[in-house]
Amino acid sequence: MRVAALYDIHGNLPALEAVLSEVERERVDLVVVGGDVVPGPMPSESLQLLLDFPIPVRFIAGNGDRDVVATHDGSTPARVPERYHETMRWVAQELTPEQLAQLSHWPATLTLELGELGTVLFCHATPRDDFEIFTRLTPEERLRPVFEATQAAVVVCGHTHMQFDRRIGRVRVVNAGSVGMPFAEPGAYWTLLDGDVDPRHTPYDLTAAAERVEATDYPLVSEFDVRNPRREAEMVEMFEKAALR
Numbered sequence: 001m002r003v004a005a006l007y008d009i010h011g012n013l014p015a016l017e018a019v020l021s022e023v024e025r026e027r028v029d030l031v032v033v034g035g036d037v038v039p040g041p042m043p044s045e046s047l048q049l050l051l052d053f054p055i056p057v058r059f060i061a062g063n064g065d066r067d068v069v070a071t072h073d074g075s076t077p078a079r080v081p082e083r084y085h086e087t088m089r090w091v092a093q094e095l096t097p098e099q100l101a102q103l104s105h106w107p108a109t110l111t112l113e114l115g116e117l118g119t120v121l122f123c124h125a126t127p128r129d130d131f132e133i134f135t136r137l138t139p140e141e142r143l144r145p146v147f148e149a150t151q152a153a154v155v156v157c158g159h160t161h162m163q164f165d166r167r168i169g170r171v172r173v174v175n176a177g178s179v180g181m182p183f184a185e186p187g188a189y190w191t192l193l194d195g196d197v198d199p200r201h202t203p204y205d206l207t208a209a210a211e212r213v214e215a216t217d218y219p220l221v222s223e224f225d226v227r228n229p230r231r232e233a234e235m236v237e238m239f240e241k242a243a244l245r
Helices: 015-024 045-050 063-072 082-094 097-102 142-146 206-214 232-240
Strands: 003-006 030-033 055-057 109-113 119-123 154-157 162-169 171-175 188-193 199-201
Touching: 003 063, 015 188, 015 199, 015 206, 030 109, 045 055, 045 082, 045 097, 045 171, 063 082, 063 097, 142 162, 142 206, 199 206
Parallel strands: 003 030, 030 055, 119 154, 154 171
Antiparallel strands: 003 188, 109 119, 162 171, 188 199
């Protein structure tokens, strides 16, 4: 079975459109969406595009999706800095009741048997927590208990928006990259699973995408720069300060 892993879309509809066009050309059998679909400038349109996609789609929740639902329900997400609360409220207001109901039922993980790859577990950040941070440089000894406890051969994750493929003990751990907000060269990043792991980078019209983003009322529109994303070296250094211990 050919599976496309799409993570961290963050309401970037132009990037998602480009990736889904490539996914259709690749004739995949299933799309797994690994969370953080809606926090971003075009949340409702992005989610609806996935819900209407002709190829089967399975969803897991990201911390951002979960926090949007909590905000809509009147809670204040404890791990969301105050400066983002307005943005979470805006995203929640953009979604239809039906879309919010969809988000509220997404599971934390998904496990599939994928031929030569074996048992593959999809999670947003780590198998035990959708908010934990680790990078390609986080020491293996910190991570081995978290990943080996899953009994999976492969774990596919996201959350930090940077593709990698590394071993943690006996487990192959793959970050699928970010469709909508990568910390890398501009474009959209995702991963194809088909007997092996195939990281993908899909280019799209960044100027047109930026114009579409800027035409929204997204509260953080000035910080959502598809043409000049933050780069991996800077973000790895920053995330390693917060990496799980």
